[in-house]
Amino acid sequence: MSLLIKNGRLLTETGEISQIEIYIENGTVLEIGNELNRAAAETIDAAGMLIAPGLVDLHVHLREPGGEKKETIETGTKAAARGGFTTVAAMPNTRPVPDSAEQLNKLQERIAETAAVRVLPYASITVRELGKDLTDFEALKEAGAFAFTDDGVGIQAAGMMLEAMKQAAKVDMAIVAHCEDNTLINKGSLHEGKKSAELGINGIPSVCEAVHIARDVLLAEQAGCHYHVCHISTKESVRAVRDAKRHGIRVTAEVTPHHLLLNEDDIPGHDTNYKMNPPLRAREDQQALIEGLLDGTIDFIATDHAPHTSEEKAEGLELAPFGIVGLETAFPLLYTGLVEKGVITLKQLIDFLTIKPAEAFSLPYGRLEEGSPADLVLIDITHEEKIDPSKFLSKGKNTPFAGWSCKGWPVLTIAEGKIVWSKGSVTA
Ligand SMILES: NC(=O)N[C@@H](CC(=O)O)C(=O)O
Numbered sequence: 001m002s003l004l005i006k007n008g009r010l011l012t013e014t015g016e017i018s019q020i021e022i023y024i025e026n027g028t029v030l031e032i033g034n035e036l037n038r039a040a041a042e043t044i045d046a047a048g049m050l051i052a053p054g055l056v057d058l059h060v061h062l063r064e065p066g067g068e069k070k071e072t073i074e075t076g077t078k079a080a081a082r083g084g085f086t087t088v089a090a091m092p093n094t095r096p097v098p099d100s101a102e103q104l105n106k107l108q109e110r111i112a113e114t115a116a117v118r119v120l121p122y123a124s125i126t127v128r129e130l131g132k133d134l135t136d137f138e139a140l141k142e143a144g145a146f147a148f149t150d151d152g153v154g155i156q157a158a159g160m161m162l163e164a165m166k167q168a169a170k171v172d173m174a175i176v177a178h179c180e181d182n183t184l185i186n187k188g189s190l191h192e193g194k195k196s197a198e199l200g201i202n203g204i205p206s207v208c209e210a211v212h213i214a215r216d217v218l219l220a221e222q223a224g225c226h227y228h229v230c231h232i233s234t235k236e237s238v239r240a241v242r243d244a245k246r247h248g249i250r251v252t253a254e255v256t257p258h259h260l261l262l263n264e265d266d267i268p269g270h271d272t273n274y275k276m277n278p279p280l281r282a283r284e285d286q287q288a289l290i291e292g293l294l295d296g297t298i299d300f301i302a303t304d305h306a307p308h309t310s311e312e313k314a315e316g317l318e319l320a321p322f323g324i325v326g327l328e329t330a331f332p333l334l335y336t337g338l339v340e341k342g343v344i345t346l347k348q349l350i351d352f353l354t355i356k357p358a359e360a361f362s363l364p365y366g367r368l369e370e371g372s373p374a375d376l377v378l379i380d381i382t383h384e385e386k387i388d389p390s391k392f393l394s395k396g397k398n399t400p401f402a403g404w405s406c407k408g409w410p411v412l413t414i415a416e417g418k419i420v421w422s423k424g425s426v427t428a
């Protein structure tokens with residue numbers, strides 16, 4: 001199977017745009033250049049489109065097994081393809097949890113059968129994510145685990161975290177941490193601040209997250225493992241990561257589009273589409289996250305795509321589950337909200353969604369070079385369209401961004417040389 005992409009525009013290292021042809025064979029980029037004179041089974045005219053490496057999202061909830069009402073591997077990866085993502089890492093807070101080689105193997109089978117794009121499965125740190133017993137890291141690595149995390153819940157005991165980190169260092173894998181101290185959650189539904197006070201709702205204080213990060217970087221220093229912070233959200237957390245990096249500790253961090261684009265002032269009232277964990281923080285936290293991204297404290301962007309059913313989300317601010325979807329809106333939102341506003345460049349945005357996550361975890365994805373896997377996305381930078389959850393391929397419609405007018409929509413996604421999603425107008 002061969003594919004020729006003509007007339008596309010590619011960003012060079014310096015951020016300039018160059019006209020390019022890409023020839024793909026058997027899932028691999030064979031040649032990039034001008035007037036390649038290749039005869040391909042299929043030709044795509046990418047005139048006017050920006051070509052980027054397939055986007056990489058290392059924090060996604062696909063919900064299968066056990067949560068199929070919210071999402072499946074099939075619907076979640078179709079949503080990924082529509083959003084321009086060709087690699088996603090699937091969180092293990094499913095039922096059952098991939099906490100043994102047997103469960104992970106079953107998950108891999110489902111992925112092989114139904115996924116539209118590449119899925120890297122996380123395994124849990126503790127059995128059933130209960131925080132009591134460590135899983136068998138060696139066996140899980142052998143079975144193809146991408147990294148270890150108990151996302152959805154923090155590792156409460158420092159001794160447990162240290163032991164996990166030592167085991168992770170032994171098998172040269174990362175500990176990926178949802179940072180939340182259960183004794184500081186305060187039964188909160190929003191950030192503890194202006195908005196929680198205004199709405200008369202319990203708030204989750206910033207220190208609930210930052211205290212785990214401050215603890216964990218010290219533990220990681222001792223264990224010598226790669227420690228990664230999920231969905232960083234507060235200025236104190238950014239400070240802790242920055243300080244740890246300065247001291248040579250092997251820590252990386254991700255931030256979500258919603259924490260970069262929203263803060264508590266944007267919450268219109270009792271709307272559960274603004275309820276996620278960690279919560280939308282104060283304006284100065286949002287500013288600190290942008291600064292952290294710009295100065296390299298925060299390594300990359302991940303969506304934390306967390307679909308829930310509309311019935312669950314209709315239960316009111318205090319009872320509804322935490323989480324919003326993100327795969328199908330990340331690029332246009334960030335392009336419109338950050339690049340068009342001059343906060344970051346287009347090159348930086350693409351890097352934060354491709355090469356940066358890949359480098360943080362030494363993955364061979366997120367780059368478009370001769371010999372690399374043929375993962376790429378064509379993006380229409382100029383076309384403006386409103387976010388319409390009814391068009392989502394995800395089962396989850398839970399987004400606070402419905403109706404936002406955005407530019408920078410993916411129009412065609414190729415994963416391992418195959419067209420996995422197309423808006424329809426570009427294929428020749
Ligand atoms: N982010 C969320 O608000 N929710 C996630 C859990 C998590 O990422 O911690 C979920 O699984 O729904």
Ligand SMILES: [Zn+2]
Pocket residue numbers: 151152153178179230231277278
């Ligand atoms: Zn989490």
Ligand SMILES: [Zn+2]
Pocket residue numbers: 059060061091151152304306
């Ligand atoms: Zn998550």
